[in-house]
Amino acid sequence: MFDFNDYLSADGETLNLSNHNLSELSPQIGQLTSLTNLNLWNNQLREIPASIGQLTFLAYLDLRYNQLISIPASMGQLTSLIYLDLGNNQLREIPASLGQL
Secondary structure, three states: OOOHHHHEOOOOOEEEOOOOOOOOOOHHHHHOOOOOEEEOOOOOOOOOOHHHHHOOOOOEEEOOOOOOOOOOHHHHHOOOOOEEEOOOOOOOOOOHHHHHO
């Protein structure tokens, strides 16, 4: 893992971890509660930590081109989410909680 702060915008609202060949994402992502934009496309992620549900200001989440086989039900807590891209993954199902957003 690496320090999120190295990739966090000055205002703390955008985190761009695209194209970093990440195979896992630290649960500490949930501590970045000011995030509004999270770019994780084109990595090797197989799962997303449940702590992502703590990012209640998150409006933009790009998870394209990973190896995701599931996503946590806690993503249903992302009540500010406007844009979600899950394309080109290996998802078998989408949690029902996402349908309530």
